[in-house]
Amino acid sequence: MDGIAETVENVGLAQEIQKGLAKSLQKTPKFKDWQAEIDAKAAEIGGMSASAMYKIPLVSMLYAEWCRLQDIKDRNEATFTQNFDAFKAGKHYEIVPKYLVCADKTEAEEPTAKMFEEMRPLGKGAFGAVFLVFSKQTAQPFAVKKTTKAIAKKNKMIKDILIEREVLSKMRSPFCVNLHYSYQDDDIVYLVITLCAGGDLAFLLQKQYPETKKKEDRKFTPFADGVIKFYAASMACGLQAIHDAGYVYRDLKPQNVLLDGEGQVRISDMGLTANVSKGPIKQCSGTRGFWSPETIEKKPYTFEPDWWSLGVTMYCLFSDKLPFKGKGDEEKDAATVAAVIEYTHGEPDDLQAIISALCTKDQTKRLGTNGGLEEVKKHPYFSGFDWVQLINGDMEALVKPNVNDINAPSKSEIAAFTKPKDVDWTAEDQQAFKDWPYFDKDLWFKEAIGRAKNWKEIPTVAGEGGGGGGCCTIA
DSSP states (O other): OOBGGGGOOOOOHHHHHHHOOOGGGOOOOOTTTTHHHHHHHHHHHHTOOHHHHHTSHHHHHHHHHHHHHHTOOOOSHHHHHHTHHHHHTSHHHHTHHHHHHHHHHHHTSOOOGGGEEEEEEEEEOSSEEEEEEEETTTOOEEEEEEEEHHHHHHTTOHHHHHHHHHHHHHOOOTTBOOEEEEEEOSSEEEEEEOOOTTOBHHHHHHTTSOOOSOGGGOOOOOOOHHHHHHHHHHHHHHHHHHHHTTEEOOOOSGGGEEEOTTOOEEEOOOTTOEEOTTSOBOOOOSOTTTOOHHHHTTOOBSSHHHHHHHHHHHHHHHHSSOSSOOSSHHHHHHHHHHTOOOOOSOOOHHHHHHHHHHTOSSGGGSTTTTTHHHHHHTSGGGTTOOHHHHHTTOOOOSSOOOGGGOOOOOHHHHTTOBOOTTOOOOHHHHHTTTTOOEEOHHHHHHHHHHHHHHTTSSOSSTTOOOOSOOOOSOO
């Protein structure tokens, strides 16, 4: 396979996602063949205590689904123990043994392209493209990021590709793009990641301008305060997840904040992250305008630049402007280092306060530096904000993107990603990718829950039954 564009078809994105994967293309797990193992697994977990059972990721995930139907807000081990008998009597518990066995079977096989059905392109970057795919096993949709090895080598970007794979494999968050699988062939490396069909915040910012041909009539309408607060809180949670894995992100900006079809936030593109688990670094990396003063001045830092960039991004979401301006790069950098922000777009006082707190030049006094997410949560800007609801995934986005608005690339636009003839991919080059294959078992459990919902093995609304069979489209 020399070109990424060989299998692209130009069809509607929203329609493909809604339609889901045709039943004829699905590969049904061999549950009947595994019945003896399923029975043994049922006996094994059936004798567990509530505390031991809750530590099984699939069980805690299914319990969270069960709690949503029961309108139980506290989804933790304590409430699981209280509701243990009721949970075990329902459909959610009934499917646990079969999907635990299925997970073991899936983990035993190295991921390959044959596990997925490719549908259409979603986006493109400097060295590859992103496609919509469906798992043949679970019929769940994903984005697969394809990068041509030789193009990456020619542009000296192999290190960036490897660091993205490394970071994604070490962290898991509902506020970041997650890595479900990775695999490769002779010419291309693949990352199967969270599908974010709602575009990015930069695209959403452009929707805040009226549709008019006259430039003087194109006046930006700021997002409502609640919208910015939702995005800021979600980005803060995503940054903390990256920090908890030992990395500084270094490239937070609207273009790198994706939205799923429901408008939920996912930080993406981990290629510029850096490992700071062993101590501060001094590299200048990221995007000018979002750099922090210490980044420009190449002073030591760990996580501090990310909180600065959060402040800059919040400023952008209200005005579609950068807070630190200049006619050229040197002036922009000087303005950033001076760290003086002029609020000239009608920013509310509380928004000004948190932006200024995040964009404080003194790293030791910058919001987030001394307590991370927990410190940010306590800022008056977030007074009354329901962090538990957000983290539990129960907070609805105030702005829901129209997936039909997203301009996915065409086959002709993707055609440029062909293997360059002037680059040799050597055995030494390939050695860097020897550990590339990856499978995330815990994330696969979420796939399994999606499959169980589609096949009506578990209820999706209160009072609904949970028989077998059923449809296999994406709800």
